[in-house]
Amino acid sequence: MSTTIEPDSLSRLLTRERLRSYLSATGGDLSAALRLYDWNIRASASVMATVAMVEVVVRNAIDVQLLAWARRRGEDSWFEILPVETRGAADLDRALIAVERRGVCAGFHDQVVAELTLGFWRYLVAQRYLTSLWVPALNKAFPLGYRDLRERRRGVEAHLSRLTYVRNRAAHHEPIHRRDLRTDLRSAVELATWVNADAGEWVATRSPLESVLMRRPRPR
Template sequence: MAVSSAEAARVAAALSIDRLGPYLRSADGDIGKAVCLYEWNLAVSGAFYEALGILEVVLRNALSEQLIARHGSRRGHWYDDPFRVLSDQAHADIAAARERIAKLGRVELPGRVIAELNFGFWKFLLAKRYEATMWTSHLRHAFPNLQPQSRAVVYRAVDQLHTLRNRVAHHEPIHERDLANDMLVLFRVLDWIDADIRSWAIDHSRLRPLIAGRPR
């Protein structure tokens, strides 16, 4: 929706020209068009945040289920890492998650630890270093609809979405990305995990009309 020149000037002053810089460049220096593009960026970022939230929860639950199966009947939980397979960074992430739970005065439960581990933690479980130790035996089963079951394919897709998620979370411009491709990759990963959840996510997503409505 078009904005008046006075409104555009007020918004530009409040946000700063530096903040509007990427949008001004895309709008050939037109402040009014830049503000419209900024507004659209906010809206499509919000829609991606919603869809990425679904993806993150579904992904971590699917991977955690396989890690629980791998842990079996041993004492403790998979994140205690009795096999000593996880990286030092993964151990640091787990320790930080447990510390956050303790600081909140909450009882440490597996579900709470899993929820405290960030998107990056789950992405790196799909890295090449774990192909022989975790992917081949268990993690690939988190993606029953992926054929052939290629760890590298999953990692590239999740890495792309992790980058997008970080830009959205930090209120960065995403208007120059191929957002239609980002959307397809997001729904593709959900489909690899659960086709019904993919359909549900699509039904509740605002992405398609927003992406199609990008200001010219």
């Protein structure tokens, strides 16, 4: 911490309750806890950036396959024929309504795809949609994944679940300093690679997370 910042004053603003995990990790050293808190902010921003890279690659790859699947059925869009249960249907409806309210005409489809959450895409690769979506369409979004389609589905779902969880923790300013963030980074790189090797290389070389992990403050 900078010598111009009073740790006790700052801790009152942040609250001891919020600093609990940081104090625990630093043996009760308030200055060290605040340094770790500061690092956690940078790590969270890096997680958000990394997951954002993967999310766009994944959702676009899935969208391409869903469009092809819909057109084989004589439809121009998959929005109206997606065989999802209540949760997925509600997420899709919310995205459609949000875009309609903005009065979007050009690029309506792409705007809806962008409006859908990472959790929605994770939901689509769940076991319940193995025969209705995964086998006929979605597995093709990850051509470089495991050869066995069932194993590939499990791998994609596991990666998406992991990235959704850590992204949500980061987005809500929760502690992630105890988490194995290098495994999260490997998961992000692998999932992007399953879509396209260049995408995996892009995430691996451009994600800021590795450099942030190298600058984690050490206990004194």
